Amino acid sequence: MASRTDRRPNPEELLRRVQADERRERRGRLKVFLGYASRVGKSFRMFDEGRRRKERGQDVVVGAVQTEVTPDIEAVLKSIDIVPTVRERHAGKDYEVIDVAALFRRHPEVCLIDELAQDNPPGSRNLYRWQDVRNLLDRGISVITAVNLQHIREQQDQVERITGKRAAHSIPTDFLNEADEIEVVDAPPDALLGRTGREGAPDPQKLAELRELALLLAADVVDRQLQQYLESNQIAMGWGAQERILVCLTPRSDAEPMLRSGLRNTLRFHGALLAAYVEQTGLPAADRERLQSNLAMARELGAEVHCLKGSDFAETILAFAREQRITQIFLGHSLRQGWRLRRTPVERLIDAAEEFDVRLFPHGGRA
Amino acid sequence: MRGRLKIYLGYAAGVGKTYRMLDEAQALRQAGVDVAIGYFEPHGRKETIAKTEGIEVIPRRTIEYAGAKFEEMDTDAMLRRKPTVAVVDEFAHTNVPGAGPLKRWEDVRTLLEAGIDVLTTLNVQHLESLNDQVWQMTGVRVRETIPDWVVDEADEVVLVDVTPRALRNRLERGVVYSQDKAQQAMENFFTEGNLAALREMALRHTAHEVEEKLRPAREEPAAGMSRSSQKEQKERILICLTGSPSSAILLRRGKRVADYLQADCLAIHVAAGPGDREAVDRHISFARNLRIETTILEAADVPDAIAEFARSHRVTQIFMGRSHPPPWWRWFEETIVQRVVRQARDMQITIVAERRR
Numbered sequence: 001m002a003s004r005t006d007r008r009p010n011p012e013e014l015l016r017r018v019q020a021d022e023r024r025e026r027r028g029r030l031k032v033f034l035g036y037a038s039r040v041g042k043s044f045r046m047f048d049e050g051r052r053r054k055e056r057g058q059d060v061v062v063g064a065v066q067t068e069v070t071p072d073i074e075a076v077l078k079s080i081d082i083v084p085t086v087r088e089r090h091a092g093k094d095y096e097v098i099d100v101a102a103l104f105r106r107h108p109e110v111c112l113i114d115e116l117a118q119d120n121p122p123g124s125r126n127l128y129r130w131q132d133v134r135n136l137l138d139r140g141i142s143v144i145t146a147v148n149l150q151h152i153r154e155q156q157d158q159v160e161r162i163t164g165k166r167a168a169h170s171i172p173t174d175f176l177n178e179a180d181e182i183e184v185v186d187a188p189p190d191a192l193l194g195r196t197g198r199e200g201a202p203d204p205q206k207l208a209e210l211r212e213l214a215l216l217l218a219a220d221v222v223d224r225q226l227q228q229y230l231e232s233n234q235i236a237m238g239w240g241a242q243e244r245i246l247v248c249l250t251p252r253s254d255a256e257p258m259l260r261s262g263l264r265n266t267l268r269f270h271g272a273l274l275a276a277y278v279e280q281t282g283l284p285a286a287d288r289e290r291l292q293s294n295l296a297m298a299r300e301l302g303a304e305v306h307c308l309k310g311s312d313f314a315e316t317i318l319a320f321a322r323e324q325r326i327t328q329i330f331l332g333h334s335l336r337q338g339w340r341l342r343r344t345p346v347e348r349l350i351d352a353a354e355e356f357d358v359r360l361f362p363h364g365g366r367a
Numbered sequence: 368m369r370g371r372l373k374i375y376l377g378y379a380a381g382v383g384k385t386y387r388m389l390d391e392a393q394a395l396r397q398a399g400v401d402v403a404i405g406y407f408e409p410h411g412r413k414e415t416i417a418k419t420e421g422i423e424v425i426p427r428r429t430i431e432y433a434g435a436k437f438e439e440m441d442t443d444a445m446l447r448r449k450p451t452v453a454v455v456d457e458f459a460h461t462n463v464p465g466a467g468p469l470k471r472w473e474d475v476r477t478l479l480e481a482g483i484d485v486l487t488t489l490n491v492q493h494l495e496s497l498n499d500q501v502w503q504m505t506g507v508r509v510r511e512t513i514p515d516w517v518v519d520e521a522d523e524v525v526l527v528d529v530t531p532r533a534l535r536n537r538l539e540r541g542v543v544y545s546q547d548k549a550q551q552a553m554e555n556f557f558t559e560g561n562l563a564a565l566r567e568m569a570l571r572h573t574a575h576e577v578e579e580k581l582r583p584a585r586e587e588p589a590a591g592m593s594r595s596s597q598k599e600q601k602e603r604i605l606i607c608l609t610g611s612p613s614s615a616i617l618l619r620r621g622k623r624v625a626d627y628l629q630a631d632c633l634a635i636h637v638a639a640g641p642g643d644r645e646a647v648d649r650h651i652s653f654a655r656n657l658r659i660e661t662t663i664l665e666a667a668d669v670p671d672a673i674a675e676f677a678r679s680h681r682v683t684q685i686f687m688g689r690s691h692p693p694p695w696w697r698w699f700e701e702t703i704v705q706r707v708v709r710q711a712r713d714m715q716i717t718i719v720a721e722r723r724r
Contacts, residue, residue, distance in 0.1 A: 031530070180532070181530040181532055181533070182530070183528050183529060183530050183533075184526060184528040184570065185528075186525055186526040186527075186528060186573065187525065188373075188523045188524075188525055205581070205584055208577055208580065208581050209581060211577050212574050212577040212578050212581065215526065215570050215571075215573050215574035215577065216570070216571070216574045218528075218570050219567050219570035219571045219574065222563055222566055222567045222570060223567050225563060226560065226563040226564055226567060229559055229560055229563060230560055233560070235560060240504075240564070240567075241500070241504075241564055241565075241567035241568040241571060242567070242571065261715070264628070265624075265627075265628065268627045268628055268629075269627050270571065270574065270575075327720075328717075333708065350718065354689065354721045355720050355723075356720050357620070357717055357718070357719050357720050358717065358718045358720075359684075359716070359717045359718075360708060360715065360716045360717070360718070361715055362712050362713060362714070362715070
């Protein structure tokens with residue numbers, strides 16, 4: 001680990017942590033297999049893990065299976081108990097609903113749920129299958145499940161842009177973030193193309209785009225887990241795996257080239273773009289106006305904008321950058337002769353920002 | 368025709384890269400493809416060894432070095448045998464000196480050039496551009512590195528993912544290492560934090576490789592960009608290297624940024640007098656290994672020469688290491704960075720972070 005600094009959490013934070021830990025202990029563990037398209041083999045991986053756990057002595061039960069399964073899954077299913085789903089009919093449509101009551105009675109250690117993104121019929125206590133799963137977890141039953149990228153709600157716009165199709169059912173990303181473990185089932189598109197598809201062959205280009213999305217989604221979930229782990233163990237890890245760019249705005253800064261370059265870098269690195277300014281009192285009206293328009297531009301370009309309070313510009317920015325795990329700080333510099341006796345706040349920031357890449361933008365220069 | 372290269376990328380020993388690779392080799396063999404194993408590292412793992420059953424293994428060659436015997440892939444024998452697909456484990460491996468190329472990836476390129484398809488394995492921490500990041504996050508300085516461009520040449524990079532918890536379970540069960548070694552590993556390198564961080568790197572890197580392959584077909588620019596930025600000129604990055612050890616960090620970082628921005632990447636050293644030429648030469652040669660175009664200039668005024676070179680080569684961004692401030696009795700002097708900033712007024716200047724632990 002980079003450094004073990006004493007971060008001295010306050011009492012509320014400690015209490016929150018203890019409560020979270022307790023909740024986690026009572027709760028079952030959720031493991032999600034994430035695939036970027038159908039037929040990458042995530043259901044098989046899920047059932048196979050169930051089989052291996054059973055061989056190691058855990059009490060494993062299947063709570064939901066797809067109607068059509070491949071022969072390799074069928075073979076695995078022979079060795080695991082199944083609590084069948086209940087078929088319910090509503091408005092001429094059939095619904096396969098997890099038998100939550102039966103699962104509670106049976107109370108296995110681990111329950112395997114295929115096809116997480118299913119809806120229950122209107123009027124059910126839970127409208128969605130993922131809510132049933134949450135009930136199982138709350139009762140201390142661990143769940144292993146499989147889900148496709150196209151069913152993650154917050155990804156559906158992008159998936160639709162790629163494929164032109166939108167899946168009817170979805171689960172929120174928040175539920176994915178609740179998972180204790182997420183595992184990506186990766187396979188290059190050519191492997192999928194090799195398998196004889198039921199419908200027409202999928203476009204390799206589109207598959208590659210979906211694959212990239214799934215990998216980045218998993219990276220974000222992993223990043224979140226990493227932060228939680230570091231926080232709860234009070235470890236400071238200086239340099240994360242993700243590029244995080246902080247654009248420092250001042251009333252006089254030439255913000256546009258910095259923000260545009262920041263956005264370009266963020267998109268290329270699949271990183272995060274933040275913009276911050278340190279509040280100042282007694283700003284002349286013209287500066288205030290310019291600052292406001294800079295902030296508006298930052299928001300428009302999708303930066304996460306933060307207004308910081310602090311008496312010292314450099315220290316305030318640096319403390320914020322450390323807290324936010326920033327990797328690059330973008331700063332505008334004025335064209336004075338060097339930085340000598342009375343140094344400006346920006347100059348002091350440059351000197352003190354040793355652990356960050358500092359990119360200096362000439363005012364009025366290109367992006 | 369050049370053979371196709373497929374890399375199984377993982378984030379640590381024991382995630383199952385070799386197993387997945389052999390799984391594919393078996394599937395190919397069963398489909399009637401001519402597969403041979405050039406190198407395979409069993410690590411005493413039973414399930415993995417069982418996966419090689421039925422696949423022809425080309426005997427390794429034995430090399431004596433410093434009084435000990437080492438085994439390496441017999442590349443010549445592979446070339447003679449010329450299978451359709453070769454299985455070559457551990458892409459980043461360093462060969463024993465005095466026996467052909469220094470790196471296994473060079474052997475693999477020889478096979479590819481002979482038209483043999485290659486399946487291989489790699490952990491993300493061996494990528495040159497991530498070396499400092501891995502060191503800072505985990506405390507481990509990985510010695511066996513592989514230049515990023517070698518990995519970029521792969522036709523396919525497949526992520527072999529497993530959760531850190533599952534991996535630590537495997538360690539505990541003694542699947543990866545012997546019991547005592549496993550305990551030590553869990554306390555040092557295989558901590559949950561390290562594994563999560565490495566895993567995130569592997570996920571992001573695989574996504575990057577997928578994107579690189581998509582780029583020619585994908586229309587620029589990405590979403591959210593205004594039309595004016597479409598015409599933006601291509602970036603050119605200039606890295607200013609010195610004899611200081613931190614120049615290696617500077618080169619890795621600058622090249623990584625250049626790769627992601629699809630920018631040209633140049634490196635320059637300006638010698639103002641007799642300095643540590645040996646260290647400079649080492650950095651220059653390291654830069655060329657990373658496929659950075661290098662230049663050495665002699666000039667009395669270093670910042671002036673850098674700015675001049677940058678201007679004449681249409682550089683958009685200069686990467687420099689941090690200058691240490693002059694001692695207090697020379698407070699009026701500017702550092703080199705300050706002078707470059709002043710002289711290269713139309714360029715962006717990146718002062719690269721100091722990496723410490």
